[in-house]
Amino acid sequence: MKMNLVIPAIAAALGLALAGCSSGDTSAGPGGLQIDVPEIPKMESLGDHEKQVNIVAWSGFVEPAWTEKFTKDTGCTVNRKVAATSDEMVQLMRTGEYDLVSASGDASLRLIVDGNVQPLNTELIPNFGDDIVPGMKGQLYDTLNGNVYGIPIGRGANILQYNADVVTEKPDSWSVVWEKDSPYAGKIAAYDSPIYIADAAIYLMETQPELGIKNPYALDKDQLAAAVALLKDQNKMVSEYWNPSTNVTSFTGGNSVVGTSWEVLRKATQDKKFQAVLPKEGSTGWSDAWMLAADAKNPNCAYAWMDYTSSPKVNGQIAMNFGMAPANGAFCDTSAEAKAHCDDYHAKDEEYYSKVWFWTTPIEPCLDGRTEVKCTSYQDWTAAWPTVKG
Numbered sequence: 047m048k049m050n051l052v053i054p055a056i057a058a059a060l061g062l063a064l065a066g067c068s069s070g071d072t073s074a075g076p077g078g079l080q081i082d083v084p085e086i087p088k089m090e091s092l093g094d095h096e097k098q099v100n101i102v103a104w105s106g107f108v109e110p111a112w113t114e115k116f117t118k119d120t121g122c123t124v125n126r127k128v129a130a131t132s133d134e135m136v137q138l139m140r141t142g143e144y145d146l147v148s149a150s151g152d153a154s155l156r157l158i159v160d161g162n163v164q165p166l167n168t169e170l171i172p173n174f175g176d177d178i179v180p181g182m183k184g185q186l187y188d189t190l191n192g193n194v195y196g197i198p199i200g201r202g203a204n205i206l207q208y209n210a211d212v213v214t215e216k217p218d219s220w221s222v223v224w225e226k227d228s229p230y231a232g233k234i235a236a237y238d239s240p241i242y243i244a245d246a247a248i249y250l251m252e253t254q255p256e257l258g259i260k261n262p263y264a265l266d267k268d269q270l271a272a273a274v275a276l277l278k279d280q281n282k283m284v285s286e287y288w289n290p291s292t293n294v295t296s297f298t299g300g301n302s303v304v305g306t307s308w309e310v311l312r313k314a315t316q317d318k319k320f321q322a323v324l325p326k327e328g329s330t331g332w333s334d335a336w337m338l339a340a341d342a343k344n345p346n347c348a349y350a351w352m353d354y355t356s357s358p359k360v361n362g363q364i365a366m367n368f369g370m371a372p373a374n375g376a377f378c379d380t381s382a383e384a385k386a387h388c389d390d391y392h393a394k395d396e397e398y399y400s401k402v403w404f405w406t407t408p409i410e411p412c413l414d415g416r417t418e419v420k421c422t423s424y425q426d427w428t429a430a431w432p433t434v435k436g
Contacts, residue, residue, distance in 0.1 A: 083158060083159055083193075084161035086161060086165060088164055089164075089166075089167050089170065091170070092346050092349055095121050095347050095350060096343070097122065097344075097347075099123075099344045099351050100144045100146070100343075100344065101147070102129050102144045102146070102148070103126055103127070103146075104129065104148050104368065106368040107334075107367075108126040111367075112354075112364075120350050132149070132150050132153035135148075135149060136156055136157060136162075139157060140160075145338065145345065145347070146339070146348050146352070147163075147336070147337050148335070149188075149335060150187075150332060150334050151405055154188050154195065154196055154337055155187055157337060158195050161340055162340055163195055163338055164338050164339070164342070166194050166338060171197060171349065173353050173354075173356035174194075174197055174352075177374050177375050178373050178375070179371075179374075179396070182198035185333070187335070188335045188337070195337055198373035199334045199335055199364060199373055200361075200364065200370035201331065201333035201371050201404070202309060202333075202371060203309075203392075203399070204245070204306050204307070205307055205329065206220060206304070206306065206307075207235075207304065207306070207307035207312050208321055209320060210320070212230070212233075212304075213303060219327060220325045221249075223280065223304060223306070224246070224276060230283075234285055234302065234304055234305050235285060235286055235287075235302035235305025236306060237287070237288060237306045238287035238289050241330070243265075243273050243430065244262040245329070246276045247265060247273045248262045250269075250273060250276060257272055261414040262330070263405075263406045264412045264413040264414040265421060266419045266420070266421055269422075270422045274430050274433065274434060285305075288302075293311045294314045294315055297320055308369070309322060310368070313390075328401040328403060329402055330402070331402035331403065331405065336351075336352045338352070362377030362384055365387070366384075372393055375393060375394045408421060408422055408426070
């Protein structure tokens with residue numbers, strides 16, 4: 047069961063962006079999905095470094111620990127703008143003031159189809175080579191029509207976390223957070239986002255196969271209604287809908303004893319009683335990649351940054367700093383600490399990530415290849431989410 051498709055963070059409706067594209071190359075996505083991509087030439091060679099590079103990034107991706115050496119080696123001063131959401135990243139990239147962005151899948155796909163980023167010449171990025179883990183190359187979120195638009199940074203899965211002092215039998219299924227007879231009702235943590243609807247869809251794929259769900263991001267009207275119904279039932283058992291700033295305290299404070307989480311958040315509890323598992327049904331997940339603005343004012347420094355941060359050491363530093371699996375698998379062999387980190391985050395374990403459906407923004411053309419129906423868009427999911435929380 048191959049699930050590595052697309053990752054987005056939480057964002058606005060990609061369906062509108064796709065519908066608005068009217069010219070350029072057409073790329074066939076999953077199931078023959080047609081996506082129009084503006085024709086933007088990629089750089090054929092590098093020139094002299096400019097004096098700076100302006101980057102929009104997630105917190106923890108651009109830090110003095112590695113920017114100082116980059117500036118010393120290249121003469122390119124790194125100017126960082128931290129963004130909190132994918133929507134903010136897209137808006138900032140559209141101002142024309144930034145050269146690079148550490149985009150998640152929903153942001154990257156919108157940036158590509160709207161002509162905000164340019165295809166990359168990977169021959170000019172030597173560190174984008176064999177050491178980049180296979181599962182982070184050639185994905186729809188950063189590779190369209192044979193063109194690479196994103197240089198992978200890292201990835202992670204949305205795991206089932208539990209308090210082993212309370213949940214004494216190790217769970218192997220999401221049933222403990224979805225079934226009405228869960229012994230942990232009232233102590234269940236759920237992710238606070240419309241994209242969490244996909245988590246419900248994954249569980250329905252296994253427990254209600256008659257619904258015909260083949261991809262948790264490709265839900266027709268009836269399938270979305272079934273997922274929303276399951277979420278409404280879960281709402282009665284939820285202790286807290288969390289975001290990254292509240293997840294840790296929800297568990298350490300005892301408000302929640304089981305629910306969705308990230309490995310980095312589990313580690314942040316600093317308590318071994320908090321354990322995690324990737325359930326047998328699979329899970330959702332996320333990934334990030336560097337993307338270059340179509341009208342970048344400092345493209346040579348930007349290429350230098352993408353290559354520098356794709357090296358085993360620096361890519362590993364970013365991964366350890368943020369808490370994710372590195373894109374460059376060679377980092378895992380650089381030290382005992384690196385190996386331990388890679389093992390914790392399953393860096394080179396493609397079997398593990400084959401069970402992960404990377405976040406993707408729902409769009410009307412069904413990502414599962416169906417053509418006889420329209421699938422629901424992220425706007426539909428956004429409208430449904432408040433009805434879940436009440």
